[in-house]
Amino acid sequence: MSDVKFFNVHKNFGHVEVLKGINLTVAKQQVVCLIGPSGSGKSTLLRCVNHLEMTTSGAITIGGRMIGYDVRGDQLQEASQPEINKRRSKIGMVFQSFNLFGHMTAKENVMFGPIKLLKMSKKDAEAHARELLRKVGLADKMDNYPSQLSGGQQQRVAIARALSMKPEVMLFDEPTSALDPELVGEVLDVMKQLARDGMTMIVVTHEMGFAREVGDVVVFMDNGVIVEQGDPQDVLTNPQHERTKSFLAKVI
C-alpha cells in the first residue's frame, strides 16, 4: 500500500477555478472520506489523483511518485502516455455509474486487466477473478453480463475489477450514489472489508454513516478548498466552521 500526498493542487476548467490549492496527506492504509456539496471539487480532486484530469499546478504523489508528471528543471511536465498508463495501473478506481464493460461477463471484466496488462495467463487470471468475485459475494454471478446484474452487484464487480490490478490505492467516486437505497449496504460492506484489509482508500461519498464508521479522516471541501478535516467523530458531530455546520445540517 502507498500513501497519497497533495501539494498545493490547483485545477482550472477554462476560467473557473475548481481546486484552489489543496494540501492533504493520506497515510498508508488510511481511509479518507471526502465530503461536501456538489460542485465543491471533491470528484475533480479524486480524478486528478490518477490523472483522469490534468492539474493546472501543484503535485500529487502516490508512494512518493507522481502519476501524470515528471520534474523538468524547476517545473512539472506531463509524462509520456505509456508512462502514465503504467503508473496509473497501480491505482484502482470505482465510479458512480459502475462503468463495467458491457460486452464482457462479470468474470471477463475482472480478468481483462490482468490478462492484457499484467500478462497473467488466462488460467491464473480466471482463478484470480473467481477469488475476487467470491470476496465481493458474487460467486454465483460470474458468468452474468452487467445488464443482468442489479446496480449493487455491478458496483461490487467494479470493485473486484479494480482490485484485479493489485492496486496500492483505491479511489471511490460516489460509489453508492446511483444505487437504490436497499442496495447501498452491500457495496458499503465490501468497502468496509477492504478498509479492514488495510487498503489505502480515498472515498468521495454522501454516506455520512460510512464516513463515521470506516473513515480515519473526514475532509470537508467547499468551493475548491478544504474547509475542515479531522477525525470523523469530531468533524461530523462537532464541526468548527459555519459552512461545515450548514452542510451537515442539511445531509444528516
Added chain:
Amino acid sequence: MSDRGLLSQPDIGHDYLALTTKPVLRRRRPGQVIAVVVVLFAIVYGVWTLITNPGFGWVTVGKYFLDTRILGGLLITLELTVIAMAIGFVVGLVVAVMRMSDNWLLRGVSGAYIWFFRGTPLLVQLLFWGFSAVLFPKIGLGIPWGPTFVEWNTNDVISLFGAAILGLGLNEGAYMAEIVRAGLLSVPAGQSEASRSMGFSQLHTLRFVVIPQAMKVIIPPVGNEVISMLKTTSLVIVIGVGDLLYNTQQIYAQNLQQIPLLIVASIWYILLTSILTLAQTRLEKKYSKGNALLLGKAQR
C-alpha cells in the same frame, strides 16, 4: 361534453350475462377484404405475364445464367465489393477517429474528406480515377520537391480495376466514417474512462472496449452499405471494368437479347443480396453480447 351525454345514455334491454357464453368477434374489415382481392389479382396477373410474355425469354435466361462471361463478371463484382468495403471500413475508421480528435487540424482534414467525397457524385469520382493518368502521368516514391527514387507510369500501376477500387473505396470511406463515428459515440464515455483508469492505452481502449461495443450500432448500417455497394459496383461500367453488368452488356450488344440478359444479371444481384442479408443477421446476433433485450432481464 357531447361524448359524455352519449355514454350516459344506458343500453337498455340487454342480458349481458347471457352474452358472455361466446367469445367476442373481431370488427368487420371490408376495406381489408377489397385490398386483398386487388393485390391477389395483381399477383396472379403478374405471374401470368411473366410466363406468357415471350419477351422475357426464359429459355435465353437459362442458357446464359451460368455463362463463363457472366460468372467471370460476377467474380469481378464480388472482388470490387469486398475490396472496396475493406478500404471503406479502414478509411472510415481512421477518418472517424480523426474526426473525434482533440486536434483541430485532424478534425478539419477528416471533415473536409467527408465533405468532399459525399459532396461529389460517385460516378464523377470513378471517371476521375479512370482518367487520373492525365493529372499524374507518373507515380513515384521520393521526397516532394526533392529527388525521386522510383517511378512508374500511372497507367501501368493503376489499372482500371485499381481505379474502380479507389473510387468506390474512398467514397465509401466517407460514408463509413459517419457510421463508425455514430457507433463510437454510442459507447458511454465512462467505458473509456474505466479502461484508461486501469492503465490501458487509448488504442487498447478503442480496440478492446469501445469498438466491440460500438459494433452492435455499426453493423446494421454497414450491412446496408455492403448490400448497397454490391449494386453500386455496377457503376464501374463507365470506366470499362468487366463486372457483372458490363459483361452482360457485352453479350446483349452481340445477340440483342437485352431483357433476358438483364434478368440474368438481376437474378445474380438479388441472390447475392439475399446471402448478404442472412450473413448480416448472423453477425448482428454475434455482436449483441451483453445486450439486455436479448439476454432478458428476468434473470436478475
